[in-house]
Amino acid sequence: MIWFNLIIQGILVGGFYALFACGLSLMFGVMRVINLAHGDMAVVAGYVAVMLTPHFHIPMLWSFLVVVPLFGLVGYLVQRTLIQKSIDRDPFTTLLVTFGLSVVIENALLQLYTANAQTISIGSILYKSWHPASIIYISYQSLVVLAIAVVVLASLQLFLSKTGTGRQIRAVADDQEAAQLSGTNYRHIFGVAAAISFATVALAGIAYGMTTQFAPTSGGINLLFAFEAVVIGGIGSLWGTLVGGIALGIAQQIGSHINPQYTLLGGNVLFLIVLAIRPQGLFGKKSSL
Amino acid sequence: MSNDFLAVNNLTVHHGQLCAVDDVSFSVQRGEVFAMIGANGAGKSTLMRTIAGLQKLTSGSISFKGQEISLMPPHKRVKFGVSLVPEGRRLFSSMTLEENLQVGEFKSNKGPFNIHRIYELFPWMPDRRRQLAWQFSGGEQQSIALGRALLTNPELLLIDELSLGLAPIVIEKIYALIPEIVKEGLSVMIVEQDVAQGVGVASRVHCLLEGRTSLSGVPADLTSEAIERAYFGADLNSTKDH
Numbered sequence: 001m002i003w004f005n006l007i008i009q010g011i012l013v014g015g016f017y018a019l020f021a022c023g024l025s026l027m028f029g030v031m032r033v034i035n036l037a038h039g040d041m042a043v044v045a046g047y048v049a050v051m052l053t054p055h056f057h058i059p060m061l062w063s064f065l066v067v068v069p070l071f072g073l074v075g076y077l078v079q080r081t082l083i084q085k086s087i088d089r090d091p092f093t094t095l096l097v098t099f100g101l102s103v104v105i106e107n108a109l110l111q112l113y114t115a116n117a118q119t120i121s122i123g124s125i126l127y128k129s130w131h132p133a134s135i136i137y138i139s140y141q142s143l144v145v146l147a148i149a150v151v152v153l154a155s156l157q158l159f160l161s162k163t164g165t166g167r168q169i170r171a172v173a174d175d176q177e178a179a180q181l182s183g184t185n186y187r188h189i190f191g192v193a194a195a196i197s198f199a200t201v202a203l204a205g206i207a208y209g210m211t212t213q214f215a216p217t218s219g220g221i222n223l224l225f226a227f228e229a230v231v232i233g234g235i236g237s238l239w240g241t242l243v244g245g246i247a248l249g250i251a252q253q254i255g256s257h258i259n260p261q262y263t264l265l266g267g268n269v270l271f272l273i274v275l276a277i278r279p280q281g282l283f284g285k286k287s288s289l
Numbered sequence: 290m291s292n293d294f295l296a297v298n299n300l301t302v303h304h305g306q307l308c309a310v311d312d313v314s315f316s317v318q319r320g321e322v323f324a325m326i327g328a329n330g331a332g333k334s335t336l337m338r339t340i341a342g343l344q345k346l347t348s349g350s351i352s353f354k355g356q357e358i359s360l361m362p363p364h365k366r367v368k369f370g371v372s373l374v375p376e377g378r379r380l381f382s383s384m385t386l387e388e389n390l391q392v393g394e395f396k397s398n399k400g401p402f403n404i405h406r407i408y409e410l411f412p413w414m415p416d417r418r419r420q421l422a423w424q425f426s427g428g429e430q431q432s433i434a435l436g437r438a439l440l441t442n443p444e445l446l447l448i449d450e451l452s453l454g455l456a457p458i459v460i461e462k463i464y465a466l467i468p469e470i471v472k473e474g475l476s477v478m479i480v481e482q483d484v485a486q487g488v489g490v491a492s493r494v495h496c497l498l499e500g501r502t503s504l505s506g507v508p509a510d511l512t513s514e515a516i517e518r519a520y521f522g523a524d525l526n527s528t529k530d531h
Contacts, residue, residue: 171381175382180363181375184364185362
């Protein structure tokens with residue numbers, strides 16, 4: 001029963017990791033950019049959600065209706081200006097630029113909001129949990145986040161396979177020049193991919209803020225989890241990212257069961273095992289590496 | 290501006306330090322099949338990539354329908370009526386046959402080609418439209434690449450190394466389609482290493498040697514010796530005599 005509970009809790013937290021990681025995976029797959037500011041964008045989304053409430057009287061629970069589209073727009077603009085400029089120079093520059101962006105964001109948040117931890121408080125219903133068996137508690141909130149992650153990944157999958165723009169995104173990921181020869185403006189497609197990435201990570205940031213406290217420097221650890229989920233699942237596979245997130249979650253739960261200090265260790269050990277045995281990830285193709 | 294459909298004037302293109310295309314001028318007229326021949330490394334593919342916009346030119350000009358296009362990004366050139374079937378086919382490998390065609394169709398111009406028409410040209414396609422691109426043979430992939438380019442409904446179709454790595458019978462089948470494409474009102478410019486194929490289908494031939502024009506004319510006026518000399522850059526018969 002203990003093990004069953006570990007798996008349940010792992011799956012619940014894994015949904016959050018997948019939601020967090022899918023944008024990172026998309027940006028890498030489409031424009032080969034590793035966005036080191038990905039985690040910080042989630043934190044910014046959290047702060048914007050917190051800030052909206054006193055200024056605009058938007059209930060925190062519904063803040064995502066404003067924050068998610070806003071971040072989509074920001075993603076498009078940041079990609080078309082800052083990130084595109086660095087891609088045009090050379091691929092390595094994007095690492096430096098997104099790293100710089102991450103430093104700037106963290107320090108700007110410290111300056112504006114101090115290092116005090118914040119949280120997104122929502123109605124009491126989501127703090128309750130379902131108690132189906134003796135030691136199993138399933139928090140409604142984690143369940144909602146998992147459901148959101150599955151819905152987001154499924155819609156994204158549908159968008160990529162069934163719409164013209166979605167197919168253009170995949171075409172650019174496969175072969176950028178051939179996509180251009182088919183009439184695709186790859187810079188615009190890069191922008192769309194970044195918009196999706198920023199919008200999903202904003203949603204993840206709000207979910208994170210509802211689950212736990214966050215501070216200006218919370219981005220880094222979440223970026224690490226997102227990386228691990230993507231690598232475990234395999235780059236370029238959305239469902240792989242979900243499975244990767246869940247596997248990471250379960251490994252962390254097992255680690256914390258052995259010793260509460262081993263939470264991160266459990267995830268990292270799984271990450272290293274996957275890298276050693278199956279470097280392309282559980283669902284990745286060898287050719288994509 | 291001249292009245293030429295496609296006019297390339299004094300075009301020079303560099304690959305880093307290497308001068309791949311050196312001061313080349315030629316023109317393609319509406320409704321013709323123009324063949325660019327030349328040996329490996331003569332600069333043919335670079336020339337095609339430059340016309341399609343994938344490569345920047347060093348100097349010279351490219352005008353299409355009387356408008357200078359050398360600064361236009363590739364996707365706008367597609368919208369303007371120039372489409373390239375790239376060397377090595379370059380299909381989207383994670384996509385199915387049908388999805389490859391749909392990408393070509395998505396931003397297409399108005400014109401005679403739609404997916405239905407492509408399926409008529411290649412009757413084997415509909416049954417296998419859900420297979421992934423990499424699962425097809427070389428000739429089938431070349432057909433898909435040709436279909437994908439046709440779906441943008443170009444006025445000028447550029448085809449780079451159609452015959453590369455294909456069996457002769459397959460090459461013949463695909464070449465047989467070119468008159469049908471021209472019948473739809475398209476102009477075609479092909480690049481070929483296979484001289485016989487290029488000369489056979491073209492109304493005019495242009496030969497490149499180490500980035501420079503070595504011969505240009507109507508196939509009927511060109512002797513095979515003249516072509517040979519232009520292609521290899523040496524008079525083979527005279528070297529044999531020594």
